[in-house]
Amino acid sequence: MNHLSEKDHSLSEVHESVDITSKPRGWRRFLSFLGPAYLVSVGYMDPGNWATDLAGGSKYGYTLIWVLLMSNLMALLLQSLSARLGIVRGRDLAQANREAYPTYINFILWLLAEIAIAATDLAEVLGMAIGIQLLTGLPLVWGVSITVLDTFLLLYLQRLGIRKMEAFIFALVAVIGFCFLINIILAQPQLFDILKGFIPSLPEAKDLYKAKQMSNALPAETSLYLAIGIIGATVMPHNLYLHSALVQTRKIRKDKQGIREALKFSFIDSTIALNIAFLINAAILILAATVFFKTGRTDVGEIRQAHELLSPMLGSTIASTLFAVALIASGQSSTVTGTLAGQIVMEGYLRLRINPLMRRLITRLVAIIPAIAVIAIFGEDEVDSLLIFSQVVLSLQLGFAVIPLIHFTSDRKTMGDFAIKPVIKVLAWLVASVLVYLNVKMVTEEAAGYFSNSESIAGKLIIIIAGLLFVILLIYSILYPLISKQKTPLSIQMHPDLESIGQMKIPVYSKIAVALDFSENDSKLLAAAIGQSKGETEFILIHIVESASAILLGDQTADYETKKDKERIDFYVNELRQKGYQSKGILGFRHSAREIVRIVTSENADMLVVGAHGHSGLKDFIYGETVNAVRHELKIPVLVVSL
Numbered sequence: 105m106n107h108l109s110e111k112d113h114s115l116s117e118v119h120e121s122v123d124i125t126s127k128p129r130g131w132r133r134f135l136s137f138l139g140p141a142y143l144v145s146v147g148y149m150d151p152g153n154w155a156t157d158l159a160g161g162s163k164y165g166y167t168l169i170w171v172l173l174m175s176n177l178m179a180l181l182l183q184s185l186s187a188r189l190g191i192v193r194g195r196d197l198a199q200a201n202r203e204a205y206p207t208y209i210n211f212i213l214w215l216l217a218e219i220a221i222a223a224t225d226l227a228e229v230l231g232m233a234i235g236i237q238l239l240t241g242l243p244l245v246w247g248v249s250i251t252v253l254d255t256f257l258l259l260y261l262q263r264l265g266i267r268k269m270e271a272f273i274f275a276l277v278a279v280i281g282f283c284f285l286i287n288i289i290l291a292q293p294q295l296f297d298i299l300k301g302f303i304p305s306l307p308e309a310k311d312l313y314k315a316k317q318m319s320n321a322l323p324a325e326t327s328l329y330l331a332i333g334i335i336g337a338t339v340m341p342h343n344l345y346l347h348s349a350l351v352q353t354r355k356i357r358k359d360k361q362g363i364r365e366a367l368k369f370s371f372i373d374s375t376i377a378l379n380i381a382f383l384i385n386a387a388i389l390i391l392a393a394t395v396f397f398k399t400g401r402t403d404v405g406e407i408r409q410a411h412e413l414l415s416p417m418l419g420s421t422i423a424s425t426l427f428a429v430a431l432i433a434s435g436q437s438s439t440v441t442g443t444l445a446g447q448i449v450m451e452g453y454l455r456l457r458i459n460p461l462m463r464r465l466i467t468r469l470v471a472i473i474p475a476i477a478v479i480a481i482f483g484e485d486e487v488d489s490l491l492i493f494s495q496v497v498l499s500l501q502l503g504f505a506v507i508p509l510i511h512f513t514s515d516r517k518t519m520g521d522f523a524i525k526p527v528i529k530v531l532a533w534l535v536a537s538v539l540v541y542l543n544v545k546m547v548t549e550e551a552a553g554y555f556s557n558s559e560s561i562a563g564k565l566i567i568i569i570a571g572l573l574f575v576i577l578l579i580y581s582i583l584y585p586l587i588s589k590q591k592t593p594l595s596i597q598m599h600p601d602l603e604s605i606g607q608m609k610i611p612v613y614s615k616i617a618v619a620l621d622f623s624e625n626d627s628k629l630l631a632a633a634i635g636q637s638k639g640e641t642e643f644i645l646i647h648i649v650e651s652a653s654a655i656l657l658g659d660q661t662a663d664y665e666t667k668k669d670k671e672r673i674d675f676y677v678n679e680l681r682q683k684g685y686q687s688k689g690i691l692g693f694r695h696s697a698r699e700i701v702r703i704v705t706s707e708n709a710d711m712l713v714v715g716a717h718g719h720s721g722l723k724d725f726i727y728g729e730t731v732n733a734v735r736h737e738l739k740i741p742v743l744v745v746s747l
Contacts (some may be wrong), residue, residue, distance in 0.1 A: 118266040120355035124366070137369035139270035142378035143441060144183060146273055147224065147343045148176075148381035150438035151231020151431060154407055156333040157385055161392025162404040163323040164312060164330070166301030169389060171331045173302060176382040178535045179339045180374060182506060184525065185348050185513045185532060187370040188346035191356070192363060192522045193512070197345045197505065198452020201511045204585055206404035213504055214453035215469060220341045220501040221449065225442045229475050231407070232435030238411050238428040248475050251435075266353045276437035277380065283430035284387040290418045293394040301393075306331060313402075328549070332542050339539070340498055341505035342445035347374075349448045363522060384717060402714045407431065503578055506536045511585040540578065611741075613637060617644040617709040619700050619734075622672055625715055625745075632677070632745045633713040634685065642686040644707050647673050648696045658693045666691070697733035704738060712738060716746045 127133040160168040190196055195203075198217070202210050233247030241252075261269045308326045313320055325333075356366045395417050396404040404410055415424040450456050510532045516523040526531070553565050558564070618633045621627050633643060651665040673689035680687040690707070692699030704712050714731050735742045 118353050118481040121266055122353055123355045125355060125357055125362075133646060134369060134372075135324060137354060137366065138373045139377075140187070140347060140353065140370070141373040142270055142274050142277065142345045143350055143379035143444070144343045144374075145381040146277060146434075147340045147441040148179060148348075148378065149277070149384045149434055150224070150233070151227050151407070151435050153334075153385055154231060154388055154429065154431065154434065155227070156330060157388035158328045158392045158404070158407060158410050159323075160324060160327075160334060161389040162396040162410075163309065163325065163402050164307065164327055165316075165393045165397040166297050166390065167305055167307055167312065168327065168331060168334065169298065169301035169386060171334045172382060172385050174304075175335050176337055176378055176385075178335070178539070179343075179381075180378050180581065181528075181531060181535060182339060182509065183374045183378065184371050185509050186344045186347040187351045187374065188367060188519075188522065188524070189365045189509065190351040192519055194352060195450050195512075196349040196352070196448050197509055197512075197601065198449050200348075201508050202453055202455075204508065204512070204588075205581075208582065209577075209584070210453050213508075213581075214449060216501050216504050217342060217345065217449045217453070218446070220498050220505075221442050221446045223497040224340065224342060224445075225439070225477060228435045228439045228442065229472055231431055232439075234407050235428050235431035235435060235473070238408065238424070238431070244320050245476060245479055248472055248479070249441075253473070264445060266350075274436050276433045277384075278612065279433040280384055280430045280437075281380065283426040283433075284384060284391065286426055287391055287414070287418070287423050288387050290420055290423055291391055291394040293390050297393075298390060318400060318402070320400060323402065326549075328545070330541075335502075335539065336620075337543065341501040342449070343441065344505045344509055345448050345452070346441055346445040349444075360521065367522070409573050423573060500574075503536065503540045504581055506532075506539060507578075507581045508585070510536060515585075559572045563649075613641055613710040615642050615644060615707060615709040615711075617646055617704045617707065617712045619646050619648075619712065619714040620673070620676070621715060622647060626676070629713055629745055630680070631717060632743060633711075636711060636713070636743065637685075640686070642688070643675055643680060644703070644709055645673055645680075645687060645689040646700060647689075647690060648692040648694075648699050650694075650696065654693045659691075661693065697737070700734050701737045704740070709740065711741045711743060713743045713745060716744050 122136060122139075124133065127136050128404060134577050157172075160171075184440065186197065189200060193200065198214070201213055205213065228252050229248055229731050232251050233244050236242055236247040236250060261272055309322045309327070313322070318319050351366070351370055354366065356362045392404070392410065395414065396402065396410070399417065401417075404413060411424050411427050414427055415421050498532065513519060513524050513532075514529050520527070551571065554567065555564055598683075613636055616633050616637060620629060637643070647669055649661070649665055649666050649669050651661070654661045654663070669691060673691065676689045677689045690703050692703055700712070700714075714734060716731060731742075731744055735744070
């Protein structure tokens with residue numbers, strides 16, 4: 105049986121943090137399962153969705169509502185598969201890919217996933233910046249810069265726990281829903297016209313406008329382009345990675361009954377959350393179709409333009425305010441998903457963990473830089489086009505997330521009795537085929553337009569090479585799991601055979617390092633270290649000097665604090681020696697975690713004893729706990745003493 109170590113679990117800091125097994129049957133037990141799908145669903149109503157929904161409604165009326173419904177059904181199917189993977193196998197999609205595909209393929213898949221996350225965060229940055237501008241009048245560049253601050257909000261929410269984060273997201277979703285409910289009531293759309301929009305069609309603008317007796321200028325975006333943008337904004341690839349990890353925050357019984365129950369309630373959770381997302385997306389499109397398309401304002405394709413026109417066209421000043429508030433709530437809620445997905449993708453594919461603050465800042469900067477560049481070069485008028493383009497980029501990544509997911513959840517060797525049924529498998533492959541077909545069709549049409557209008561040989565060559573690589577990778581991702589002879593380890597075994605522990609080799613530690621903070625807890629740490637020792641064990645006492653002088657000068661400092669720290673560590677060393685223990689003291693400087701790792705490594709210590717807290721208060725919030733940083737870097741046992 106293949107086990108995951110603690111550090112390999114998805115979102116290890118909140119893994120199985122919600123204990124379902126302790127809940128009695130009934131509503132309380134059911135409600136304990138609800139939550140992961142809401143974190144996922146906010147990605148389906150982010151500012152990128154707004155851009156595509158507004159453009160679709162204002163330019164093509166109600167005719168693309170069916171695309172929203174189809175996208176929602178696709179999303180529900182795929183998210184249920186993602187949740188199934190996490191619940192049954194205890195793997196997120198990135199971890200499953202790492203086990204199944206070669207290293208070089210995984211690197212490409214990781215890169216594509218990061219591009220999708222960057223596109224998502226770009227939409228969130230631009231959407232929030234536009235919302236801030238609409239409410240405050242600040243320049244868009246300033247709004248983009250302000251979005252960096254939500255980094256700290258996310259870190260705070262993570263520290264409160266997964267249930268608090270879910271509650272926060274649900275509250276923001278409720279705000280979005282309320283704002284659009286009021287605006288829909290003010291717009292008073294015709295129900296019959298809305299229902300006609302559920303009939304599948306991709307009309308040409310000229311034919312649609314002619315039938316409506318409209319002489320408006322034809323839109324630059326085709327209905328296919330906007331439809332793919334809507335699909336890309338709805339069925340988001342990074343959400344498939346995210347959901348497979350979030351379901352693992354629930355601690356369930358690992359028997360068949362417990363897994364079956366988790367799958368059932370997870371599906372209900374997904375159904376409720378994604379239908380809420382569908383209703384909000386439909387509300388945006390219906391609002392645009394009612395207020396703009398039906399009044400001949402088919403030129404409205406930008407979020408700011410829609411904001412300006414809502415109040416005068418609806419006859420209520422509150423309409424525009426509610427629109428801006430909902431936009432900010434949308435951007436703020438969806439910003440959580442990109443960061444969490446980025447963490448999952450990086451850890452799953454690369455087994456690389458970095459400080460959450462650093463991870464968030466990197467993700468945000470990757471989005472901010474192109475946003476500011478577009479604003480600086482092309483002006484604020486091109487922002488909405490960038491939003492729509494970001495969603496098309498998302499759609500192009502879908503195949504590389506969806507296809508492996510179908511393979512994994514279909515495999516009876518790893519999924520056992522919980523492998524998807526044939527009918528679900530057929531539907532899943534049908535969805536994947538539709539997505540790939542639409543993407544190939546769109547790329548082909550866009551490339552053909554470029555080839556006919558451009559004389560750049562280099563540009564054409566790049567497109568040809570990129571297209572070939574896209575097709576090759578797609579075919580490879582489809583065929584490799586089918587033809588690979590690699591034995592995939594069985595991830596779940598309901599009743600494993602009992603095996604004897606056998607003869608155990610008790611480790612003997614010759615050098616034990618102890619990280620001291622010179623507080624009343626030092627005696628506890630030293631006692632714990634002595635408890636792990638044998639007669640010849642040597643103790644390496646470590647203390648990190650964090651004075652201003654030490655930070656600036658390092659080991660060259662000679663300030664009062666450093667002198668007192670040297671006296672203190674020498675005092676401890678002498679006391680241990682008097683008690684018959686070999687010991688030595690070493691001072692480190694500047695960064696606590698890095699210095700502890702450096703000293704432990706250089707001294708060839710066999711074990712590290714460290715307290716369960718590092719810094720406290722604001723310092724702990726900014727820098728992170730020393731113990732967490734240290735334990736991920738060292739390859740030796742780390743004894744964490746609760747203080």
